[in-house]
Amino acid sequence: MTTGTTFLIQGGIVLPLEGQRTSFDPGSVLVVDGVIAAVGTVDDVARHPAASTATTVDATSHVVMPGMHNCHLHSGLLRGTAESMALWEWLENHVDPAHRALTPEIAMAASYMAYTEGLRGGTTSVLDMWRFMEGSAEAAEEVGIRATLAPYTADLYDYFETLETNRRLLETHLTAAEGRVRSWVGLEHIFYCSPEMFRGAAALAEEFGTGIHTHSSESIWEVQECLRQFGRRPIEEFYNRGILGENTVIAHGVWLDDREVQIMVQTGTSVTHCPCSNMKLSSGPARIGFYRSQGMTVALGTDGEKENNNLDMLEEMKFASLLQKVSTLDPTVGDPWDILDMATRSGAAALGLDDVTGTLEEGKDADIVMVDLSGLHFVPVLHGRDFNAPAHLVFTAGSHDVSDVWVRGSHLVEGGEVMSVDVAAIAERSQAAAEDLFARRAALQGRTPSPATDLHKHG
Numbered sequence: 001m002t003t004g005t006t007f008l009i010q011g012g013i014v015l016p017l018e019g020q021r022t023s024f025d026p027g028s029v030l031v032v033d034g035v036i037a038a039v040g041t042v043d044d045v046a047r048h049p050a051a052s053t054a055t056t057v058d059a060t061s062h063v064v065m066p067g068m069h070n071c072h073l074h075s076g077l078l079r080g081t082a083e084s085m086a087l088w089e090w091l092e093n094h095v096d097p098a099h100r101a102l103t104p105e106i107a108m109a110a111s112y113m114a115y116t117e118g119l120r121g122g123t124t125s126v127l128d129m130w131r132f133m134e135g136s137a138e139a140a141e142e143v144g145i146r147a148t149l150a151p152y153t154a155d156l157y158d159y160f161e162t163l164e165t166n167r168r169l170l171e172t173h174l175t176a177a178e179g180r181v182r183s184w185v186g187l188e189h190i191f192y193c194s195p196e197m198f199r200g201a202a203a204l205a206e207e208f209g210t211g212i213h214t215h216s217s218e219s220i221w222e223v224q225e226c227l228r229q230f231g232r233r234p235i236e237e238f239y240n241r242g243i244l245g246e247n248t249v250i251a252h253g254v255w256l257d258d259r260e261v262q263i264m265v266q267t268g269t270s271v272t273h274c275p276c277s278n279m280k281l282s283s284g285p286a287r288i289g290f291y292r293s294q295g296m297t298v299a300l301g302t303d304g305e306k307e308n309n310n311l312d313m314l315e316e317m318k319f320a321s322l323l324q325k326v327s328t329l330d331p332t333v334g335d336p337w338d339i340l341d342m343a344t345r346s347g348a349a350a351l352g353l354d355d356v357t358g359t360l361e362e363g364k365d366a367d368i369v370m371v372d373l374s375g376l377h378f379v380p381v382l383h384g385r386d387f388n389a390p391a392h393l394v395f396t397a398g399s400h401d402v403s404d405v406w407v408r409g410s411h412l413v414e415g416g417e418v419m420s421v422d423v424a425a426i427a428e429r430s431q432a433a434a435e436d437l438f439a440r441r442a443a444l445q446g447r448t449p450s451p452a453t454d455l456h457k458h459g
């Protein structure tokens with residue numbers, strides 16, 4: 001039964017993830033008008049005056065946790081194509097020509113797919129860097145997910161978004177869907193954008209009181225090239241160009257030296273760790289444990305469908321932990337509670353949304369995920385002294401284990417089914433859009449094979 005926005009999730013393993021290692025097992029979460037009214041043991045929450053009349057959701061054998069924030073995503077349709085290439089070769093020869101071929105219709109289909117896929121797997125909030133993002137806003141509104149939209153802008157290439165189109169997005173969609181959808185200023189990689197453009201982006205963000213999202217320090221080559229061209233490492237150059245601050249989120253940040261880490265911490269700039277992408281593109285292991293120990297806010301992101309190849313935040317948590325362990329040769333790092341924090345509370349903090357979401361606490365919006373632990377692959381589920389739910393979430397669970405998702409109390413995924421949109425129709429539309437995109441890219445590259453042949457040859 002689809003809940004209204006007042007309901008009682010009862011009898012699950014409740015992990016508020018408020019920054020402590022709290023659990024209520026069994027526990028309940030009471031939601032009144034889309035806002036969390038009580039979190040605690042089953043008995044304590046049952047005593048709340050609103051509990052007796054609320055619709056009950058049985059959470060037995062489920063974890064109840066905050067919705068996850070995917071803080072670096074690109075909507076896209078290149079999944080499984082152009083694999084096993086070096087980052088910059090891959091960008092120049094495959095990704096950029098696809099950008100050239102992109103249309104608003106194709107871009108919107110990609111956002112519908114990405115947001116629906118994410119939501120189905122327990123992602124309640126995305127920071128998406130994409131193009132023609134008016135369509136992304138429409139997709140996010142209908143799917144029901146929270147979305148922060150940061151266009152790919154660049155002035156050293158002719159076909160990306162520009163500060164002018166970013167301004168138009170801010171003018172029309174600074175916030176939409178009662179604040180659930182927001183627009184930021186986006187910047188592509190440093191070599192795509194002139195220093196003047198960085199300063200323009202900083203001024204634009206200031207004018208609209210909004211955030212900035214960009215990539216940085218993803219590969220060693222990028223750091224070396226930055227030193228060669230500008231005489232500074234990327235984060236120092238960003239500082240010089242005036243884009244760092246509490247409203248800025250840097251994707252990747254793999255190769256930050258100690259001085260850059262201090263600049264990030266002192267300016268309050270957040271980083272989004274994308275372990276799967278960093279492994280797949282051989283970018284390297286970010287020193288996440290060190291960053292967090294220095295006070296940096298570290299969020300988690302999947303990156304796009306082309307560098308992951310799914311948008312599964314539960315799986316991303318496993319990669320985040322394992323990459324820490326193997327790169328430091330220290331099995332004690334990558335603790336499940338720390339990793340869960342990155343996917344939830346720290347993600348919300350990076351996005352400046354920690355007042356309204358990111359944890360299960362009274363007064364916060366009901367962005368809630370239930371993960372079904374009844375499958376064979378979760379045996380044994382243990383309680384008390386041998387409590388293992390956090391480890392199960394990080395190391396065992398995948399998106400297919402998510403049973404229910406609420407955003408602001410709206411029941412958007414129920415028993416594993418997306419309720420807000422027609423998933424089959426979105427899959428069909430995205431497939432058609434991808435075939436269109438590949439045909440357009442081939443035509444622009446002066447090749448005229450049939451789209452089907454081309455799809456085969458290049459992925």
Ligand SMILES: [Zn+2]
Nearest residue numbers: 215251303304
């Ligand atoms: Zn990216």
